[in-house]
Each structure stands twice: as C-alpha cells, then as structure tokens.
C-alpha cells in the first residue's frame with residue numbers, strides 16, 4: 001500500500017505518517033521539515049508550498065517511480081493571522097490561500113498528469129469551512145474553497161474517490177495558537193477550549209479507521225468525523 005501525504009513536520013500530518021507506517025504503508029511525503037523519528041522511514045521531498053512554482057516538479061520527482069497510490073492525504077495547511085477580516089492585510093490572506101488551496105490545485109494537476117491510478121484522496125478540511133466564526137478570516141475562506149476545489153476535481157477524476165474531511169479538534173500547534181486568542185472578542189475560542197480534543201496520535205488512528213467509510217459518501221463530499 002502506498003500513501004502520498006503533505007505536511008508531516010508537526011501535528012496531525014506527522015501522526016498520520018507514523019500511523020500509516022505502522023499500518024504497513026510505503027509513505028511518500030512532501031513538507032518543509034522531516035521529523036527526527038521519520039528519518040529513513042519515508043520517501044521525502046522537501047518543499048515549501050508557498051513556492052507554488054516548485055510544487056509541480058517536486059511532486060513529479062518524488063513520485064517518479066510510483067505506479068499507483070492507494071491513498072493521498074492533502075494535509076498541509078496554515079491558520080494565518082487570527083483576527084477580524086478587516087484587520088488582516090490581503091497579502092496575509094493570499095499566503096493562506098496559496099498553501100491551503102492553490103498548492104493543492106497544483107498537486108492534483110501533477111497527480112493527474114503523472115497518470116498514476118489513485119484509489120482515494122482525502123483533503124484535510126475543517127468545520128471552519130462552514131462555520132465562518134469571527135476571527136477565522138482567510139482560514140475559513142480557504143477551507144470553504146478547498147471543499148469546492150475537491151468537489152470540482154471529484155467530477156474530473158472519475159476513477160478516484162475524493163473527500164474533504166474535517167478531522168475534529170486535534171491538539172496541535174495550530175489549535176494551541178487558536179486557544180491563545182481573545183475569548184471575549186472571538187467566542188469560538190472558549191467553545192474550543194471547553195470541547196473534547198484528541199491528541200494527534202488518537203486523531204490519526206481515528207482517521208485511518210474512517211478512510212474506508214468515506215466510500216459510503218459521494219465522491220466530492222465534505223464530511224466531518226464528528227458527524228458520522
């Protein structure tokens with residue numbers, strides 16, 4: 001079994017790569033950082049997804065000798081500057097869109113052009129795609145756009161099952177950043193603090209158990225693990 005995953009430097013992506021290895025996957029990964037514990041265990045291509053022009057050749061190089069993929073996880077993502085949309089400059093919002101949306105467009109184009117059969121693609125989305133709570137500005141927009149992007153590709157990639165999957169609350173550096181924000185101004189912050197959360201390792205196990213169940217949903221669907 002072969003997995004291609006983006007963003008394994010920390011948090012959920014690192015735990016997903018570890019879980020995949022423990023389940024016998026051969027792991028191909030693209031990220032800026034390769035954690036110590038994954039050295040020598042994954043086929044790794046260093047890539048900063050902000051440098052969009054380097055993403056396509058990086059995918060092609062990493063997957064040059066791969067004849068099929070069982071699973072692709074588009075995990076890499078950034079929160080961006082938390083705060084009111086009015087206060088966030090456009091260039092900051094563009095960075096979030098570049099990593100959370102456009103890098104995934106480039107990756108999917110490269111995967112199609114490589115002509116590798118792919119059984120399943122899961123894009124890591126978020127409840128923020130539909131909640132649009134105060135403070136989440138570009139992140140919410142980017143995850144809504146990601147859901148739409150994946151639905152569009154689902155119509156074009158007929159042999160591949162695609163899902164935008166919200167993983168629930170996971171205690172990662174990204175969520176820790178959210179929990180530092182002003183609870184009075186941004187009420188979703190206190191709701192998150194009070195809600196149950198999973199460790200990245202628990203979430204990775206849950207997600208791997210969930211991937212086969214995603215075939216019950218139409219390709220292109222947005223699914224929240226908390227609702228199935």
Ligand SMILES: NC(=O)c1ccc[n+]([C@@H]2O[C@H](COP(=O)([O-])OP(=O)(O)OC[C@H]3O[C@@H](n4cnc5c(N)ncnc54)[C@H](OP(=O)(O)O)[C@@H]3O)[C@@H](O)[C@H]2O)c1
Pocket residue numbers: 006007008009010011012013014030031032033034047048049050075076077078099124125126127166167168169170171172173174175
């Ligand atoms: N934590 C949650 O509760 C939660 C909830 C809903 C959705 N999510 C989603 O889950 C995914 C993982 O987030 P996380 O919570 O695990 O946060 P995280 O610990 O901040 O992880 C972000 C990941 O994205 C990669 N990344 C960031 N910037 C990158 C860049 N410029 N180029 C390449 N890779 C980059 C990082 O790897 P490198 O540093 O190696 O580049 C890292 O592995 C994201 O898509 C996030 O939106 C998380």
